Amino acid sequence: MAILELAGVSKRFGGLLAVSNVSFSIDQGEIISMIGPNGAGKTTAFNCVTGLYPVSAGDVRLDGLSINGLPPHRVTKLGIARTFQNIRLFSYMTAVDNVMVGAHWWMKERVWDGALKTPRARREEREVQAWALDLLAQLELANYAGSYARELPYGLQRRLEIARALATQPRLLLLDEPAAGLNAREKNDLMALIARLRSEGLTIFLIEHDMRVVMEISDRIVVLDYGEKIAEGVPTEVRTNRRVIEAYLGSGASQEMHTT
Amino acid sequence: MLSFLRIPSGPAQRGQSAAVFWIVAVTASGMLLMGWLLPWFVEPTSSGIGFSPQDAVLSAPMGPGAFLLYVLAVTMLLLVLSPLAEIAAGITKRPLPLIADRVRLVVAVVGFVLTLVVWFLIRVLNEEPLFGPIDSHTVTDSAVWLTLYGYAIAALVYGARRWVLARGNVAFGAAAIPFGVLLPFMFHQAPDFLLWAASSLAIYMLLALGLNVVVGFAGLLDLGYAAFFAIGAYACASFASPTHHIHLSLWLLIFIGAGVASVFGAILGAPTLRLRGDYLAIVTLGFGEIIPDLATNNVFGLTGGPNGLSSIDQPRYGPVNFGTNPQWFYWxxxxxxxIVVIFLRNIERSRVGRAWVALREDEIAAAATGINTTTTKLLAFAMGASVAGVAGAFYGSLVTIVSPDDFSFAVSVAVISMIVLGGIGNIVGVILGSSVLTLSIFWILPHMNEWSMTVSAPGKPLEFLPGLATVNFTQYTYMVYGIALILMMLFRPGGLLPSRARRVELEAGIESESLAAVQGRA
Amino acid sequence: MTEVTAPATGDGKQPATAAPLLELREIAVYYGRVRALNGVSLSVNEGEIVALIGSNGAGKTTTLRTISGLIRPAKGDVRFRGEPIHHLGAERIARMGVAHAPEGRRLFGRMTVRENLEMGAYARHDRGGVRESFDRVYTLFPRLRERHAQLAGSLSGGEQQMVAIGRALMSNPTLLMLDEPSLGLAPILVDAIFEVIREINARGGTILLIEQNAGLALRTASRGYVLETGNLPIAGSSDELLNSPDVQRAYLGM
Structure with a gap:
């Protein structure tokens, strides 16, 4: 059963067709990677899925229902969470507060509960805070709970962004270049984390340039170039696809070390 | 886990409390100084009976009364100069010995008690034998009040330094709230003008608190905030005056003002949802101009045109008419x-408060994290506006006549100046900023007029500056705002009490600027 | 760890006896109360590519920022051509020939590619030389010539990285410092960027390079330093480091 389906999705900015008639689907529990040259439209596709951009043509379906035109917060409520290519944490909020923002939409507290600090509001605030701390602990971020997001080392900021996305209780997690700027050890941790999230039932859709990560964890790979899908398949197929090598992988000097 | 538990007393918090310590200590010095200097500067026309220290000392320099006053002078000088000791400790990075705090505590208590004794001897027992001739020409009751309060908060900061440093905001409240409540007693013989000024202060404080929701919490720069103040005031004028033959109670008017203003807040908010920064500021600026202009042109015949609406009811509560008992209005x-402060403080720390901060930090990330940016922004506008509506209702009742001129752009500027001065986003800072600025405008500037006339009169120290007497300091209101803003941005860009986030931001900003410098410019 | 003297590089320059082009001695840097660098020493000889690798938060970027004068060290000194420079302002250091392509590119997004490059030559007044630099950058990155009138903010990540490096080159620097040039780039572009780095070096340019892709960085560089949480770095030739089990485990993901 496909959880997410893109059917002929196009996105046009003025004269530029950033995403052009792209179709593919993601099944429940899969890990799918999207690769392609810089500027190929990968992040644009993410933005179309999460409601940041309305699609120009085609349809994005979640569980078979169209989510076109829904604002981002509605998409989040339907169970899609994401991270950003250039980390977009709330820099001057603490790590635990960042995670609690993720809990915003499902918390029951109303404005007046908050203003009057009703016992109900206090209780929920306490519970959600404990829950957020627990989530941070599970991602080995417990020591940083009280630190401002910007004070965290870069690799941990990436992980905190994932924690914030998880706090929205998603079924589908979109990760935009989660390994960018991570060193080899941190990449290993990331791959372990993604595998663990999948084992807990999450479906994962990621954009990534690090071929070691992509080839190792993906069930399937979608390749975009100039907004079009040029290939789709399991890692071994995509790796040897001539068009993909020409447009994206290159001769592989930079990949040698990754694949050792 | 442990690092999380450390938050309340973490390093970030310490900065603010040190600031509170300083502010209270310097305020104590200022009050003691003013208490002593007031009798010299205030003209005999002000009513009140009391002692005039210099007369007493001059008439019987060796008498027992003069001796008491010498002792008082020493306590005053010690405490007034004691911030210098703090500065010295700061420079040498050596904390003052505990005994220094103990000594100052004792001095403050002695000063407090002695002041009461002297006041009792003169005012109640009329002990001319001790003090020499007592005439009735100084406002010494205000002076005594100020002096007493100065001693009291000096005792607080020096007697409970650790508590002040640990619980800055609570300490600030402990120092400020009694002062606010007791203010009418300090001036109970002074003209009603002072109470009127105090009420204005509280109204401006409300405005600053409301604007802080929009600008400080949600990060939406609003330059037309006076519009909501106007709406509250006109609502009050319409529902409690002969204009429409409606006479509602002030307590209802508060809610009506808040409600109407919040509706307008949401209406203004709606077209600005996609705007940020400069663009948003310009649109709100426009809104701020439209409202007074509509009022001037008497649109729908509701606003009375350029003359505004007059004869607004004086509020009353049971038998007490607030118009003739201004202290009740003030209270x-x-x-x-x-109540508003408590509400806002709670909201700041609630789910919605967090959403506002998230919105301020990164709107796209906030939306992708499940925050409905539309309703969250509108809520900020509406809530900020409703506080302005409350302030407007009080304002209408206070001045009993509202006209479009009262709500010009200048008012918005004044309120923004207050929150910038105090510390955008920090409720305690905003209270402080609005108090400091309103006091400067309503209290210090008028007194400078009196003072300048006194000291430049023939035979007085500044005789050689006859022009001084003709300067009308009250016309320099906006210069005060301007100077305050410039000084703040140069020396303390986060405000007197910066919010926690802004403090971190400023510290960080210093090392992440100047790419231009890397490129060889500058 | 002791300083390992640079092996003679294959680029024809003999650093052996001359003072290093850049030298850091026992640098300590604090952010507020937090110590970011604790006695970092390293040197770069003329004509070398030196890689600086290490975990996130180890202080690599701080090291570059200290060199370019954006941060003043609390202790230690930075010498450029034997002269202490750590007390100088960033613009003075830039004028001395140290160029810095910062992490995350930091372009002037609302300026065109050409204007961004011009900003790199801001301090220069030799028009002929600037024109030559333009030619050089456009030869290295033909893509930028095609896009010279486009706004930098609208470029793809790889093109932006080219602009960032090109902008640094426009000052005709003696020492080029690159902070994570491969960040967020497609493999094919990573290859292209590193090709350009080698080419700049082959023409005599000296490069100090920070890179997460430690294997690629070490294979491009002749020497490397491994920085661990701001302490004295481990130094060695690229081969030594590539074959060190510690480095392999921690930074090469083996």
Missing amino acids: SVLAISV
Whole structure:
């Protein structure tokens, strides 16, 4: 059963067709990677899925229902969470507060509960805070709970962004270049984390340039170039696809070390 | 886990409390100094009976009364100069010995008690034998009050330094709230003008608190905030005056003002949802101009045109008419302000408060994290506006006549100046900023007029500056705002009490600027 | 760890006896109360590519920022051509020939590619030389010539990285410092960027390079330093480091 389906999705900015008639689907529990040259439209596709951009043509379906035109917060409520290519944490909020923002939409507290600090509001605030701390602990971020997001080392900021996305209780997690700027050890941790999230039932859709990560964890790979899908398949197929090598992988000097 | 538990007393918090310590200590010095200097500067026309220290000392320099005053002078000088000791400790990075605090505590208590004794001897027992001739020409009751309060908060900061440093905001409240409540007693023989000024202060404080929701919490720069103040005031004028033959109670008017203003807040908010920064500021600026202009042109015949609406009812509560008992009016504004502060403080730390901060930090990330940016922004606008509506209702009742001129762009500027001065986003800072600025405008500037006339009169120290007497300091209101803003941005860009986030931001900003410098410019 | 003297590089320059082009001695840097660098020493000889690798938060970027004068060290000194420079302002250091392509590119997004490059030559007044630099950058990155009138903010990540490096080159620097040039780039572009780095070096340019892709960085560089949480770095030739089990485990993901 496909959880997410893109059917002929196009996105046009003025004269530029950033995403052009792209179709593919993601099944429940899969890990799918999207690769392609810089500027190929990968992040644009993410933005179309999460409601940041309305699609120009085609349809994005979640569980078979169209989510076109829904604002981002509605998409989040339907169970899609994401991270950003250039980390977009709330820099001057603490790590635990960042995670609690993720809990915003499902918390029951109303404005007046908050203003009057009703016992109900206090209780929920306490519970959600404990829950957020627990989530941070599970991602080995417990020591940083009280630190401002910007004070965290870069690799941990990436992980905190994932924690914030998880706090929205998603079924589908979109990760935009989660390994960018991570060193080899941190990449290993990331791959372990993604595998663990999948084992807990999450479906994962990621954009990534690090071929070691992509080839190792993906069930399937979608390749975009100039907004079009040029290939789709399991890692071994995509790796040897001539068009993909020409447009994206290159001769592989930079990949040698990754694949050792 | 442990690092999380450390938050309340973490390093970030310490900065603010040190600031509170300083502010209270310097205020104590200032009050003691003013208490002593007031009798010299205030003209005999002000009513009140009391002692005039210099007369007493001059008439019987060796008498027992003069001796008491010498002792008082020493306590005053010690405490007034004691911030210098703090500065010295700061420079040498050596904390003052504990005994220094103990000594100052004792001095403050002695000063407090002695002041009471002297006041009792003169004012109640009329002990001319001790003090020499007592005439009735100084406002010494205000002076005594100020002096007493100065001693009291000096005792607080020096007697409980650790508590002040640990619980800055609570300490600030402990120092400020009694002062606010007791203010009418300090001036109980002074003209009603002072109470009127105090009520204005509380109203401006409300405005600053409301604007802080929009600008400080949600990060939406609003330059037309006076519009909501106007809406509250006109609502009050319409529902409690002969204009429409409606006479509602002030307590209802507060809610009506808040409700109407919040509706307008949401209406203004709606077209600005996609705007940020400069663009948003310009649109709100436009809104701020439209409202007074509509009022001037008497649109729908509701606003009375350029003359505004007059004869607004004087509020009353049971048998007490607030118009003739201004202290009750003042107290009611103060009480509502305290309630508003508590509400806003709670909201700041609630789910919605967090959403506002997230919105301020990164709107796209906030939306992708499940925050409905539309309703969250509108809520900020509406809530900020509703506080302005409350302030407007009080304002209408206070001045009993509202006209479009009262709500010009200048008012918005004044309120923004207050929150910038105090510390955008920090409720305690905003209270402080609005108090400091309103006091400067309503209290210090008028007194400078009196003072300048006194000291430049023939035979007085500044005789050689006859022009001084003709300067009308009250016309320099906006210069005060301007100077305050410039000084703040140069020396303390986060405000007197910066919010926690802004403090971190400023520290960080210093090392992440100047790419231009890397490129060889500058 | 002791300083390992640079092996003679294959680029024809003999650093052996001359003072290093850049030298850091026992640098300590604090952010507020937090110590970011604790006695970092390293040197770069003329004509070398030196890689600086290490975990996130180890202080690599701080090291570059200290060199370019954006941060003043609390202790230690930075010498450029034997002269202490750590007390100088960033613009003075830039004028001395140290160029810095910062992490995350930091372009002037609302300026065109050409204007961004011009900003790199801001301090220069030799028009002929600037024109030559333009030619050089456009030869290295033909893509930028095609896009010279486009706004930098609208470029793809790889093109932006080219602009960032090109902008640094426009000052005709003696020492080029690159902070994570491969960040967020497609493999094919990573290859292209590193090709350009080698080419700049082959023409005599000296490069100090920070890179997460430690294997690629070490294979491009002749020497490397491994920085661990701001302490004295481990130094060695690229081969030594590539074959060190510690480095392999921690930074090469083996």
